[in-house]
Amino acid sequence: MRLSPVSSPGPWRRLLVTVIALLVAALICAGVFALYGVAPLEAYRSMLGTLGDPVGLSEVVRRSIPLLLIGGGLTLAYRAQFVNIGGEGQLLLGAVGGSGVALFVPPGPWTLPLMFLCGTLLGGLWALIAVWLKVRYRVNEILTTLMLNYVASSLVVYLINGPWKGRNVQGYVYSDLFPGAATLALLPGTQVHQATLVLGVLVVTGLQFVLTRSVFGYQLRVVGENRAAAEYAGIPVGRVMTLAALITGGAAGLAGVGEVAGIHHRLLEPGELSLGYGFTAVIVAWLARGNPLLVLLTAPLLGVILAGGDVLKIDQNMPFRIVDVFSGVMLLCLIVSELFVQNRVRFGPWPRRSYE
Amino acid sequence: MTRIETLAQPGHPDVTSAVLSLRGITKRFPGVTANDQVSLEVYPGEVLGLLGENGAGKSTLISILYGLYQPDEGEILLDGQPANLSSPAQALRRGMGLVPQHPLLVERHTVAENLALGAGSAWQPVRQVTPRILELSRTYGLEVNPAAPVHTLSPGEKQRVEILRALLGGARILILDEPTSVLTPQEVEGLFQIMRELRAGGKSLIFISHKLDEVMEICDRTVVLRRGKVVGGLPIAEASKASLAELMVGRSVSFERRRVTPPPGPLLLSVRGLEARGGRGHLALRGVNFDLHEGEVLGVAGVTGNGQTELVEVLAGLRPVSGGAVSLGGVPLTGDPAQRFAQGVAHIPEDRLHTGTVPTMSVSENLALREYGQLPFSRGGLRNLQAQDEFARRMVERYAVSTPNVQTPSRLLSGGNIQKLILARELTEQVRLILAVHPTYGLDIGATEQVHQELLGCAGRGAGVLLVGEDLDELLSLCDRVVVMLHGQLLGPFDAAQTSRKALGLQMTGGAA
Numbered sequence: 001m002r003l004s005p006v007s008s009p010g011p012w013r014r015l016l017v018t019v020i021a022l023l024v025a026a027l028i029c030a031g032v033f034a035l036y037g038v039a040p041l042e043a044y045r046s047m048l049g050t051l052g053d054p055v056g057l058s059e060v061v062r063r064s065i066p067l068l069l070i071g072g073g074l075t076l077a078y079r080a081q082f083v084n085i086g087g088e089g090q091l092l093l094g095a096v097g098g099s100g101v102a103l104f105v106p107p108g109p110w111t112l113p114l115m116f117l118c119g120t121l122l123g124g125l126w127a128l129i130a131v132w133l134k135v136r137y138r139v140n141e142i143l144t145t146l147m148l149n150y151v152a153s154s155l156v157v158y159l160i161n162g163p164w165k166g167r168n169v170q171g172y173v174y175s176d177l178f179p180g181a182a183t184l185a186l187l188p189g190t191q192v193h194q195a196t197l198v199l200g201v202l203v204v205t206g207l208q209f210v211l212t213r214s215v216f217g218y219q220l221r222v223v224g225e226n227r228a229a230a231e232y233a234g235i236p237v238g239r240v241m242t243l244a245a246l247i248t249g250g251a252a253g254l255a256g257v258g259e260v261a262g263i264h265h266r267l268l269e270p271g272e273l274s275l276g277y278g279f280t281a282v283i284v285a286w287l288a289r290g291n292p293l294l295v296l297l298t299a300p301l302l303g304v305i306l307a308g309g310d311v312l313k314i315d316q317n318m319p320f321r322i323v324d325v326f327s328g329v330m331l332l333c334l335i336v337s338e339l340f341v342q343n344r345v346r347f348g349p350w351p352r353r354s355y356e
Numbered sequence: 357m358t359r360i361e362t363l364a365q366p367g368h369p370d371v372t373s374a375v376l377s378l379r380g381i382t383k384r385f386p387g388v389t390a391n392d393q394v395s396l397e398v399y400p401g402e403v404l405g406l407l408g409e410n411g412a413g414k415s416t417l418i419s420i421l422y423g424l425y426q427p428d429e430g431e432i433l434l435d436g437q438p439a440n441l442s443s444p445a446q447a448l449r450r451g452m453g454l455v456p457q458h459p460l461l462v463e464r465h466t467v468a469e470n471l472a473l474g475a476g477s478a479w480q481p482v483r484q485v486t487p488r489i490l491e492l493s494r495t496y497g498l499e500v501n502p503a504a505p506v507h508t509l510s511p512g513e514k515q516r517v518e519i520l521r522a523l524l525g526g527a528r529i530l531i532l533d534e535p536t537s538v539l540t541p542q543e544v545e546g547l548f549q550i551m552r553e554l555r556a557g558g559k560s561l562i563f564i565s566h567k568l569d570e571v572m573e574i575c576d577r578t579v580v581l582r583r584g585k586v587v588g589g590l591p592i593a594e595a596s597k598a599s600l601a602e603l604m605v606g607r608s609v610s611f612e613r614r615r616v617t618p619p620p621g622p623l624l625l626s627v628r629g630l631e632a633r634g635g636r637g638h639l640a641l642r643g644v645n646f647d648l649h650e651g652e653v654l655g656v657a658g659v660t661g662n663g664q665t666e667l668v669e670v671l672a673g674l675r676p677v678s679g680g681a682v683s684l685g686g687v688p689l690t691g692d693p694a695q696r697f698a699q700g701v702a703h704i705p706e707d708r709l710h711t712g713t714v715p716t717m718s719v720s721e722n723l724a725l726r727e728y729g730q731l732p733f734s735r736g737g738l739r740n741l742q743a744q745d746e747f748a749r750r751m752v753e754r755y756a757v758s759t760p761n762v763q764t765p766s767r768l769l770s771g772g773n774i775q776k777l778i779l780a781r782e783l784t785e786q787v788r789l790i791l792a793v794h795p796t797y798g799l800d801i802g803a804t805e806q807v808h809q810e811l812l813g814c815a816g817r818g819a820g821v822l823l824v825g826e827d828l829d830e831l832l833s834l835c836d837r838v839v840v841m842l843h844g845q846l847l848g849p850f851d852a853a854q855t856s857r858k859a860l861g862l863q864m865t866g867g868a869a
Contacts, residue, residue, distance in 0.1 A: 008765060213741070215734045222725065226714040231674060232705060233725045234694025 003343035014289065014341050021337035025330040032325055038316045046315045047308030056307060058190035061197065062263070064303035066091065066255035066277040068200035071284030071295045073251030076207050079290045080244035081224040086130060086145025088278025089152030090123040090249040092270055094256025096156060097122035099267035102182035102260070103164065103175060111181040116199075116257050123253015124246040126152060131245035135238040141245075149278065153270040160267055174268035184262040193262025196254070200299075203251055207292035220244055252278060275306055276324065283331050302327070372436060375400050375560050376421075376529055381430035383416050390416035391427070392584040398529060403551060403561045405575035405592070407568075407604055409800035410770065413584040414564055418531055421562075422454050423447035453527025457534045459514040461506045467517050468502035471524055485524070492523050496553045512543035519550065530554065531562045536570055537798075540659050541828055541861030548574050566800065568597040569829050580604055605801050621650030624685060624820040625671075625789055631679035632670045640666035642844035643680070648789070648820040653811070655835035655852065656824040659864050663844040664824045665706065668791050671822070672696065672703040684789060697726050700788030704778055704795050706824075708771070712778045715767030719759050720748035722766045723781050751780040756806070772803030779810050787814055793824045808834060828857045840864055 006013065030040035050056030070087040077084040084090075097118035105114060126148055133139035159175070160166075166176040184193040211217040223230040223240045230237050259273060260266065267273070284302050288294035309323035374397040383391040391413045398404050408414045419425040421432070423441040432439050434450055441447045444454075461470050471489060472481035489502045498516045506514065515535060522530055532551075536544045551561055551574055565571055571578060572592060579589040580603040588603040625648040634640030640663045648654050658664050669675035671682065673693040682689045684699060693703070705711040713722045724733050724744050732743040748762035755776045759769055766774060775795065783790070792811060796804040812834065815821050825831045831838050837849040840863040847863050 008768065213739055215729050215737050215739060218721070218724075218728050218739060221717065222714055225716045226710065228707070228711045229714045229725065232672075232693060232703065232711045234673070234692040234697065236692075 002346055003339070004346055005343050006341075009341050017337050017341045018287065018334070020340075021333040022330065025326075025333040028329050028333070029326055032322075032329075036318060036322075038312075038318060043312060043316055043318075046311045047304065050304060050307045050311055055190075056311070058187070058192050059307040059310065060300060060303045062191045062193075062303075063275070063277075063306040064300045065193070065196050065200055065258055065262075066274070067281050067284050067299040067302055067306075068295060069196070069203055069255035069258070070252045070278055070281035071288065071299050072200070072204035072207050072292045073248035074281055074285035075288050075290050075292045075295060076211060076220070077244050077248035078285055079211065079224045080220045080241055081227070082131060082134070082241055082245050082248070083142050084127060084130075084145050084245070084248050085142055085282065086127065086148050086152075086278065087248075087252045087281045088274060088276065089145070089149035090126045090252035091256040091259070091274055091278050092149075092152040092156050093126040093249075094119035094123040094253025095260045095267060095273055096152075096159065096256075097253060098182075098257035098260050099159075099164070099175060099178070102178040103267075107179040107181035109181070111179070112184070112195075112261065115182060115261055116254060119253040119257035120250040121253070123256060124250040126253075127245040127249025128242070131242050135241060156267065156270050156273070160269070164267060166266070175266045178261065178265045182261060183265050184258070186262065191263055193258055196258030196262055199254065199258070201296065203254070204292045204295045207247070211292060216240070216243065252281075276327075280306065280323075280327055283327055283334065286331065286334050305330075373399060374433070375435060377433040377436070378417075379431050379433065381417070381420060381427045381432070383413075383420060383425060383427050389584050391420070393430070394581070394584070394586055395430075396579045396586060396589065398560045398562065400528075400560055401555055401558045402576040403555055403563050403574055405571045405578035406562050406564045406581070407566075407571065407578055407600060408581035409604055409802060410772065410798075411583075411800075412581040412604070414581060416584075417581070418454065418533060418564075421447065421452055421529075421531060423452070448525045448527070451526060451528035453519075453522025453525060453530045455515065455518045455522060455530060455532045455535060457537060459511075459518050461514060461517060463507040464505065466503055466505050467500055467509070467520075470506055470517060471502075471521055488524060489520060492520055496523070496557065497550055498523075510543070511538040512540075512546060515539070515547065516550070519554075527559070529560045529562065531564070533564050534566070535563070536565060536567060540826075540864060541857055542865055544570065566804075567827070567829065568600055571600065572597060582606055601801055621652065621818065624648050624650045624652075625689075625822075626683045627671075627680070628682075629680035630667075630670065630677065630682060632666050632675055632677055634663075634666050639678075640844050641670065644844070644846055646839060646846055646849065648822060650788075650818045650820055651815050652837070653815050653821040653823055653835045654849065655831035655838035656822065656841055657826070657828060657831055657838055657860050657864055658841035660826065662841045664793070664841050666844075667841070668703070668706075668793050668822070668824060671789075671791055672701065694726075700786050700819075702782035702784070702787045702790045704775075704782055704790065704792040706793040706797075708774050708778055709767075713766045713774055716765055718763045719752065719757070719766055719769070719777060720745050720762040722777055723748045723751055723762075726781055726784075751777075755780040755810075772799045775799060775803065775807060779807065783810060783814055787819050790814055790819055790821045791824075792821060794826065795823070796825075796827070796830065828860050832857065832860075842866055 033040040033043045050060050070091065074084055074087060098115040101111065101115040101118045105111065127145070130141045130144040130148060133144050134141045160173050164175045166174060168176065184195050186192060187194055211220070219235045219240045222233065222235055223237050227237060255277065264273065280302050284295055284298045287298040287301070305326050306323055309320050312318045312322055313320045376398040378394055378396050381391050381394040382389065394417060406414055416425065420427050421441070423443045423446050426442065432441060439450055441450065468482045468486050468489060472485045486502050493499060498520055500513055500516045500520065506517065519530065535547060539547060554561060563575055575592050577589060577591050578595060578600060580587050580600065582604060627644055627646050630641050630644040631639060632641040644667060646654070656664055656667070666675060670677055673691060673696045689696065709715060714725070727733055728739065732740055734740060745762055752759060752762060757773050757776045757780065759773060766777060769777065790811065795807050795811065799807065811821055823831065823835060832852050835852045838852050838855065838860060839846045839848040840860060842864065850860070
């Protein structure tokens with residue numbers, strides 16, 4: 001068996017290989033289920049069952065909202081070669097920003113817009129730290145964004161244990177409940193905060209437009225695909241990358257505000273606030289191969305897995321963190337699949353390579 | 357072997373004395389016949405020039421001779437006997453040696469260690485191979501220190517190591533693939549001396565080159581390939597540069613100098629006491645002074661690494677200045693590359709693939725790399741894709757860029773077409789100063805001629821051209837004056853009409869200083 005390069009892989013090849021990679025991931029996870037003593041088919045049936053009933057479906061949509069926002073922002077960052085692994089931290093900072101407004105600014109009709117604004121700014125600021133270090137001192141952004149997740153998490157823990165600890169929560173560690181003006185309306189009978197959902201759809205659509213039709217999008221793609229050419233053409237590389245980082249961080253911040261204003265209505269433990277959306281969104285963006293609009297498909301797909309984790313916990317008595325195993329295996333398969341997108345598998349003896 | 361006699365008869369009427377014969381070699385690939393009924397003879401003690409444009413089938417033919425490909429039709433005869441060259445190892449055993457264009461050596465190992473790889477025995481290979489290296493060095497004038505680590509060697513020395521490797525393997529027929537492309541003129545002279553020694557020793561050499569001056573100097577005979585076919589073969593005594601070029605390209609090619617006395621235009625670019633640091637922090641430009649007039653082509657010659665790259669980067673706005681002054685048309689030249697382009701500074705970069713274009717982006721988008729932010733390419737921050745494609749189609753036609761369409765990623769284009777794309781983008785109506793670095797490196801004669809014509813056309817319309825090159829024949833034929841760069845300083849300028857390749861070569865190596 002050998003690989004021979006495909007000169008320009010088409011979209012159908014990409015799709016086919018991606019689907020196969022997802023199937024392989026499902027197969028590997030089936031093995032994990034079996035080892036755990038759960039019948040794989042049974043497990044998959046309960047996971048996919050979420051799509052069948054209204055409650056399950058609403059759970060999938062609810063999980064998809066933050067994935068949509070963060071994943072959309074990440075596709076843009078990845079196109080600029082700003083490898084942001086800090087969606088989780090940026091989401092938490094967004095939640096902090098939103099909570100700050102909700103808890104300390106007198107409530108009124110301005111509360112929600114101000115929360116979203118503040119959350120976006122803080123999320124962007126969190127990414128700004130990493131991009132500044134990258135542009136100014138060439139510090140690897142994978143490390144800084146990853147590490148800033150822990151800083152953000154500790155910041156939230158500090159706030160809810162210290163200055164923002166609720167007055168009426170007894171032994172619990174979280175902030176006071178937000179006033180009514182700081183909470184988002186839900187679709188009746190669900191936990192779907194539709195305002196954020198609409199916002200997410202608008203954001204990914206807008207990002208697609210920015211990427212393909214705007215001058216900034218053109219600059220961003222040149223910077224990401226050939227930095228030397230960007231410098232040669234006089235494109236301000238640092239500025240473009242900074243703006244890309246602000247957008248990706250801001251989108252994650254938006255998601256954070258959505259979570260606290262839509263579901264929890266208070267600032268609480270990082271682990272309860274987010275189910276690792278910032279990390280799962282990496283897979284969302286990878287699956288979408290850098291196209292923001294495709295996130296509309298890939299975010300719900302990962303949403304099914306997150307919602308399915310809940311079901312597995314209840315139906316099959318599995319730990320919820322099985323979703324991490326799932327996401328990990330999926331990401332691995334997708335990374336490996338890139339090899340098969342770029343190369344065709346051939347059987348038979350090696351052909352001779354031409355001289356040169 | 358009757359080598360003295362064969363040397364005495366350049367016409368070789370006696371085919372049976374050929375050491376290598378190809379009879380009707382045909383090799384097909386999907387959609388293209390790379391070699392079509394190729395027949396040729398190689399005799400002991402001669403240098404055969406194998407000529408052809410890019411894509412003419414030279415690489416395929418080398419691959420067949422070196423056992424990498426099997427021909428679909430035809431046969432290979434060695435010493436008159438049919439030979440089956442099914443692998444490089446077998447080709448080596450039968451006496452084929454290949455000296456690749458870019459040396460394939462382990463940089464951290466010594467010369468002897470590199471050569472012991474494959475040639476030495478299992479027990480103490482380096483010690484066993486060293487005396488044989490020294491003996492071959494003496495016989496053919498291949499000076500090289502077997503104990504020297506390869507990374508300390510010059511390109512010419514590395515090439516000698518590759519020749520030694522072929523000879524150690526017992527090669528009788530040496531294929532030299534564009535061996536002069538990495539050498540200075542003095543090193544080329546040294547290589548030719550070695551080739552003459554090898555020829556006198558009865559070896560057969562197949563010399564591949566685009567540079568017709570070199571072919572005329574070193575070859576005994578030539579075989580010209582065009583579109584996979586042998587279109588001619590002349591003893592060198594009956595050939596001329598013009599006739600060979602015509603055979604290669606399929607039409608007549610002009611080698612005339614463009615004009616006798618350039619009319620001196622007004623001062624365009626003035627560089628005074630320019631200093632700049634290189635990538636490793638050393639002073640790469642140490643007080644550079646020169647003037648460039650409108651309509652003038654100024655050549656910059658020099659061995660790679662003497663500050664040419666830094667000079668162009670400074671002028672293009674890619675590298676900060678640490679001292680001195682540059683003015684364009686009497687106004688200080690400052691700003692980033694985009695601002696300079698707006699002032700009429702075009703830049704044809706050395707690395708056309710990784711600096712001049714974005715390989716993954718389309719021809720159309722690459723053509724917009726300079727003016728994407730202006731009308732008609734965009735308005736109010738939004739791109740106008742129709743205008744961009746429309747411009748691209750015009751440019752593709754005007755510059756005869758061979759591409760399936762303007763949406764094709766530029767990485768799928770050949771080197772010559774990528775260079776045409778860059779020219780189309782850089783040489784706008786408003787261009788005043790053109791910084792061109794090795795603009796024809798690796799291009800075939802047809803594309804080279806077009807690049808020359810475009811550059812000279814701009815000069816004719818009043819632009820100044822700063823042409824950095826390593827091919828001295830090219831510099832002398834295109835430029836009005838030539839400066840030589842040595843250790844970050846300029847020597848000259850020399851009037852191109854009154855200097856020679858040899859004189860420039862001496863200046864380049866500091867021989868005249």
